[in-house]
Amino acid sequence: MLSQAAIKKIEEVQKKYPTKRSAVLPSLFIAQEEQGWVTKEAMAEIAKVLAIPPTQVYESATFYTMYNKKPVGKYHVQVCANLSCSLLGAEHVINYISKKLNIKTGETSSDKKFTLSTVECLGSCDTAPMLQLNDEYHENLTEEKIDKLLDSLD
């Protein structure tokens, strides 16, 4: 169940748009912020609040990659694997993190702390290689930087 606060936010965000369906994307973000991923129940609730068919929420949720359709760890490590980062060692970054956290890409650590993903270009090619940790960019990655970053998390 979404919290009352989340439902209130969903009702609020509708005001930006002339149609309720427009609020689908922001509403899914609101749900994800609260629950870490978007659940079936959350989608049904969003549909109810927006008075649209649940399939219209579901079809959008499955189209966009930022919505987690299954639970992710507390820290979602998303490494850019596209060309510019790859040229400057993204693969090594991924392997290094994978080994360090003992999870493969796409996996979540057993303590639910980390999920490791590869993502498409994040528009930070001048500071390659880079990753996004939850909503923050970390750039010009080196092994030392990765150690420092991941070790600092609790």
Added chain:
Amino acid sequence: MQEKVTCKNVEDPRQYTIEGSLKNGGYESLKKALSMTPDEVIDEMKASGIRGRGGAGFPTGLKWSFIPKISDKPKYVCCNADEGEPGTFKDRVIIEKDPHLLLEGIIIAGFAIGATAGYIYIRGEFFFGVKRLEKAIEEAYEKGFLGKNILGKGFDYDIYVHRGAGAYICGEETALIDSIEGKRGMPRIKPPFPAIAGLYNGPTIVNNVETLASVPFIVRNGGAAFGKIGPEKSPGMKIFNVSGHVEKPGSYELPMGTPLREIIYEHAGGIKGGKKLKAVIPGGASTPVLKPDEIDVKMDYDSVAAIGSMMGSGAIIVMDETSCIVKSILILARFFAHESCGKCTPCREGCTWMAKIIDDIEAGKGQDGDIDLVYDVALNIFGKTFCPLGDGASMMVRGAIDKFRDEFEHHIKNKTCLVAS
């Protein structure tokens, strides 16, 4: 040196605040625009000759002039900040460092076409940019640059930020509109074009961040001042993003027509570690790769097109002699397969198929005939897809085979990489 258009003040650490922006002449162009008629603003845009900075290069003034003067539905401005073309990070610079410049451009655009609201469609991953923009919008409302009766000129206008959620295709203007409407970002049938029936079926312009951020300069200095920069047919300043194997990767705002060699070797400091250049992708993932003997090309829409590639978004990805072309192309082929929306047959099926073939070749599992096969699949995609995404994938693959066929052949014959071996 030519005055910069969009990156003039990005080095100023306070530029992102309203005070910083105002100190550097922010919103002066808005004041000027509101003292003009909407048609006069559009005329200046036409006079500037500016072509869309998103990659397609359509003349912006012309686009604006397609908007019907009278409409029973509200009109909209959509700012395309869905910067997802691999190698591109120019819009992010403007959004994060000079958001008010962008807002000013969006407001002027709205005034010119008689819009009631502007939506900034920003990549969902740009959390920081979203924060900067939302704060800037709040400040602009406080100062009366947004809201009711802007600057006392009777113009009402709102700007909203709409976050994308991870879909490259939403950079296509009709997919972007569908995405604002809460739908899956799948390109729409044209006609009707967005100028006639776009967002919520109202007349709509969709412009790239860099294009809209150029508007204040054009209004302030007149279209002619912009038009005289660079080549006549694609004038103005342009942000080039250089990444990959260069000493100084980064954003460089330069006149259109600056030679690619100059951008790589002078502005970006040359190839990293003094290595030899092998290949350059001149304008983003879908633009065919260039060989070192082609980099004297001038970076403008027509000159790059003349040698069989495209300037695209100006995302220059530099590869040195240690780079494997097959692997690089595999990364891009996978990218297109991942980002195909799935609407039309050739793109949905073809992009994935290409990625599978190249994957085999790269992994040393390729068979004789695979190069011709992937080339033919690419040809079967090209020109038959619903939107340009499939075309881009096709050109990228064919361009690489045309120029570096030997590397592909080596992978098949020797089951190893030419570079690694």
Added chain:
Amino acid sequence: MALVTLNGKEIQVDGGRLILDVAREAGFEIPTFCYHAKLSTLASCRMCLVEIEGMRKLQASCATPVMDGMKIETESPDVVSARASQLEFLLINHPLDCPVCDQAGECDLQDLTFKYAKPGGRYRWKKRTFDKRDMGSTMTKEINRCIACRRCSRYCEEVSGDFAITELNRGNALEMGSFYHSPIESEFIGNTVQLCPVGALTSSLFRFKSRVWDLISTETICPHCSVGCSITSESKYVSQKATHMLQTQHLGKTPALEKTEVKILRNIASDGKGVTEISLCDRGRYGYHYINSDIRLKAPMVKENGRLVESTWEKALSLVASKLASIKAEKGAESIGGITSGICSNEDNFIFQKFFRNVIGTNNIAIPGDYSLSRSSVLRLLAMRGQVQWVKTADCILILGSSVGTDTPIVSMHAGMASRLRGANLITAMAGENRLLDTTAQKRLNYVKGSELTVIGALTRAVIDGKLYCESFGGKRKKELDVVEAGLKGINLKDLEVLAGLAVDDIESTARSLSEASKGVVLFGDDFIAGEKSEEIVEALYNLFSLLGYRGEKGQAIFSPASGNLIGSMDMGIAPDYLPGYVAVGSKEAGKAPQEKGLDWNAMVPAASDGKLQALYVMGDDPVETASDKDKVKNALNKLDFIVVQDLFMTKTAELADVVLPALTYAEKSGTVTNLEGRVQLLDVSMKPRVDGRKDWQIIRDVAQSMGAALCFNDDLRIVDDGEVEVLEEISKTVPHYAAVTQEAIGRDGLMSDVSGIKQAALKTVEIVGHKKTADKDYPLQVVPGRDVFLNGSMTWRDEGLLELSPGPRILVESSDGAAHGLSDGDVITVETKEGTLKGTVSLTDRIFPGVVVVPVNHPELESWKLFGGKNQETLGRLAK
């Protein structure tokens, strides 16, 4: 006009038309998958690409309009190669399992591959596969066969409005599916099976039953409601025998003479015929299993020693004849009654009434039901025969009552479509379930069951107070307005909340919308006119529609009953007070017909109880099962001396009968039926009779012959196939508004009967005393009778397919009420009213208003009639776990 050159041939066409349409008309074939004339343009399959001179790329002909001077090539090398490459793309991930695919033989992918693809495969990688998903009881999804044409999702969004199927994921992983792949519950989902051009969505009920090329198709009319959709019934007729013979020949044995079994195996919508476009409801699509049922009556039965035993036609007919003759002779013709059903054909009903009036000599004929209307009210209903087409194009639609949605789903669907796609103002006033899904924008009014007359009174009041009536009622027809208003003294809009539970604003705005509409329509069905006040409700509706001008000029009213041929039965004079063509009994025009009015069903029951009625002849009805007061009916019938039932099944009424005669289904007979518009349509024989039964009219004819009377037929008893043509000839001679009706004139699309010559009486005052909403804190809920959309009477209760579709007897409880009672779907609860109690399974829903509980009355096993005390009125109740 535009001059275009198509493959070198110059043609003049209307500018703006699609290249695809123009080319196909000109005889050039262009293949398509995603294109469908009745759905929005998608242009995604890329099969229809054509070459246009001067254009850099090939263009999708389904989305490109012709322009003057265009030079188009549909067979150029580039076009041919593009088609072949689309097919290659579509096939690389396709399972190529045609041998076990039901679609084989009618598969667009198979056909176009055969025609346009290049031979040879170049794909050696693993094929993409999707998980198997349960799509509900009627549909099998083999999504690996899907070509992503999105016909199904467009249908769900644009036509049915159930949004059941959509596209999920993206790119190569794009998959058509439902919300979290849950089974679909929609009465229209079967249409997606028909629209699917490949074998991705197939019917579970047809699965592996037959190759499509072994089917024999017959165009006929769906019997399951009054819309009269055009269906193509497909039966398997010869293949089993043929296969068997081939096998035996191969084995060198003499083929055994086996009886070939004939079954209807599927119904499909006859797109573009009659009222039908691409849609049928699933009740119609899958409601053919009863025809094939083994529990059908197979031979005549006669009661011997208190038990019904099989007999012969000869014996049974002579027993009926002699018994009827002796009762007539001893107790008079008035002691015999006859009832028919709204399912029987016009021919059946015409002969039935003729038999009763000419041979028996009584007007005691009726159709049992929830309402009984006298001739004057039935005449009013003639003014309420709007067209389905009108609903599609209306700009304001008012639906009165739930049964429009549950009984005539196609009408309801068109209303939703008009609202969704064209922005028509949709207003629903319902006491019970709203089948128009929650996502169709509509203004929803909730009235208290039993206050229908008050609702009409209030609307009329609002029309008068707001001067919203047609101009003439303010001038030369002012007197008529006064006549109407005279009955409304008891209706004050301010009291509405107390009266019917309605808000005054809602009533006023509804009246205004109806008045301001340029093309309005009001729909109502059985539940709105049911009960003791039927006559007044119909008369009051007539008054309201007259004031609003909803009699064809600017608006229409459409009465949409559940029974497939109720309208035709009325036209045929199945009534105690009028003859075919609505000629009043006893009038000059009545000719030789009995002069005395007969008994209607409500009068026959007490007449049976007190001995005035001695015999009852039942044609296709089952009042013992369907009566709202079953015990009363059963006890009354038990008193009768003689009962004859002709039916398909051993019904509850048939169990009481002395003689039971097996009839034939609509699939086994020809004839005509008349839909809610008054459109007369042709039935056609889809299969030879499965049992030793006879058509209803034939049985009556045979009884008459046995009684020594000829009903104008001299044909041999043994001839079973023809005769309808002759009956129809007599109908058109007898019934003035069927004068033009002949089989040829009916043709493919049916023929509208012309009721314009039937004069309406002047407006009458209908005294309306506002129904006062009752309150009882011990019984806080309104218990409202509802109907399961998949069922509709005797045939459907014995239809394996429909019973599979039906969610079962579920008691609908509004979600928040359910939460308040701590209920979940599937819980068993007790519903209590002052009249009675029943136990049932709960289904939580948002399709009803809070405070309302809906109990289906068309699930006999639920015995819901116990809750309502045999009356159709406000019923208070409560729930107990």
